[in-house]
Amino acid sequence: MMAAEANRPPSHLRILSLNCWGLKFISKLRNERLTEIGVQIAAANPQPDIVGLQECWTQQDYNAIRDKTRHILPYGKFYHSGIFGGGLVILSRWPIEESNMVRYPLNGRPAAFYRGDWFVGKGVACARIRMGPSQRDIAEVFCTHLHAPYESEPHDSYLCHRTAQAWEITKLMRAASERGHLVIGLGDFNMVPLSLAHRIIETHSPVRDVWRILHPESSIGAAKDKVEQLRGVPMPTAQFNMTTNGATCDSEFNSWRWNEAHKKRLAKGENVQIDPAVADPNAKRLDYIFFSSGRFHHAQTGEETAEWELKEANVGMAMRHPTLHCSLSDHFSVEATLTRTSTLPSAIQLSPWALPERYLPIEIYDEILANTSKYQARERVQRKLRIGHFFFQFSVWTGCLIGVWWSPHNYVSFILMLLSSLGLSVGVVDGLMGLLFIGSEIRALKEFEWEVRTTRERALASGEKASAKADSMPYESER
Incomplete structure (x- = not known):
């Protein structure tokens, strides 16, 4: 049955992406919630064909979801990355022919251990999925979770990292498109619509x-944000945010974002219901599905045809746990249905097609380069301070070793050695960060800067060509 299904190309494709909020030891009710997530994915109508999960950190949680969904999604991959894992999972109705985990060169700082982005090794989970026997039946799926924002743009100190990450996944998706395949990019991008990262993609x-x-x-942000207030739109309701604005995070419907009064009622076992008409100032869209259809051309006429078209998209997985009455995650899912073109030409062939070059305004590239330069200057100062801290602690430790010889009491010697050794340990860690990590980070930034600068030059050249062509048109019309 599986073989027959694999040889039958699909006419439609249902996609689901969800941040599971599965942080071990931190996320509340993790085991119960993620198991129920598996139950609800399996019970979804229409059934999903490709699922991308984020923040599914442990093999245990992955196995729990797989056990519940294996009958509809028999193929799956848990992606390993970093010290604590990447938290990324791809499930599929069809075989995963190839997969790899592409680590982001820039991904936070190890000194920010309380945030953890660097330690989890964020990147892009890539899967090549075979949906049928021909070259037309290949989907390339890219699941990711970009660096979290800890301040609002443009004051976010990690804006440079998230911009570089968006640039990296963009290159992967562009290459897949040039191979003529269906491209699906999904995940928690930690960005709002029309932000810098969104426009780059x-x-x-x-x-x-x-x-x-x-x-x-x-919406292009939460209703409380300045960018939405400038649009002059009325305060959205929770229902409107879900159905029209596509808000997947910080919704009034989500129990993990409730006020203390609602949380206390929930803790007592009450199944709290939220009025769909309640004002929803904090909800925003951080979860996305991007797609690009494979392209084919008629062998005789040369006409190009898109293989897949978007039918619908919705926010889902908003149900509650049946006994705990809490939301299944602190995010809702984003889901989409693609349909296959039913009237493809009779004579078609796969077309590795050249994508038209498109560019952002020149001032946007200048903004990216300015942010990168500013961040590099900050990191160089940090590097000097951390290396300087190591030599300072080494000097203190050496001084304490010498001072022990003149110490009048043993307990004084012990205190001097203990404190100086602890200080030296911290200094060594700081020195290693300065010498190794920040050096590596600056080199990655230089690579990113070179790519942006080169793209800026191509954009300028393209603009000059367009301007020259426009100037020549009156002359051509006179002739």
Whole structure:
């Protein structure tokens, strides 16, 4: 049965992406919630064909979800990365022919251990999925979780990292599109629509944000944010945010974002219900599905045809746990249905097609380069301070060793050695960060800076060509 199904190309494709909030020892009710997530994915109608999960950190949670979904999604991959794992999972109805985990060169700082982004080894989980026997039946899936924002843009100290990460996944999706395959990018991108990272993805690759295809006037931030207030739209309700704005995070419907009064009622076992008409100032969209259809051309006419089209998109997984009455995650899922073109030409062949070059405004590249330069200057100062701290602690430790000889009491000697040894340990860690990590980070930033600068030069050249062509048109019309 599986072989027969694998040889039958699909006419439609259902995609689901969800941040599971599965942080070990930190996320509350983790085992119960993630098991129920598996139950609800299996019970979904329509059934998903490809699922991307984020923050599924442990093999135990992955296995719990796999046990519940194996009958509809028999193929799956848990991606290993970093010290604590990447938290990324791809499940599929069809075989995963190839997979790899592409680590982001820039991903936080080890000194920010309380945030953990560097330690989890964030990157892109890549899977090549075979949906049928021909070359037309290949989907390339890219599941990711970008660096979290800890301040609002443009004051976010990790904006440079998230921008570089968006640039990296964009290159992967663009390359897949040039191979003529269906491209699906999904995950928690930790960005709002039309932010810098969002514009990079949609400009430098042919993928489109499925939600903005259907809802081009949807929100570009939380209602409380200045960017939304400038648009002059009325305060959205929780229902409107879910159905029209596509908000997947910080919704009034989500129990993990409730006020203390609601949380106390929930803790007592009460199944608290939220009025759909309640004002929802904090909800925003951080979870996305991007897609780009494979392209084919008629062997005789040369006409190009898109293989897949978007049918619908929605926010899902908003149900509660049946006994705990809490939301299944601190995010809701984003889901989409693609349909296959039913009237493809009779004579078609796979077309590795050249993508038209598209560029952001020149001032955006200047902004990226300015942010990168500013961040590099900050890191160079940090490098000097950390290396200086090591030599300072080494000097203190050496001084204490000498001072022990003149110490009048043994307990004084012990205190001197203990404190100086602890200080030296901290200094050694700081020195290693300065010498090894920050050096590596600066080199990765230089690579990113070179790519942006080169793209800026191509954008300038393209603009000059367009301007020269426009100037020549009156002359041509006179002739």
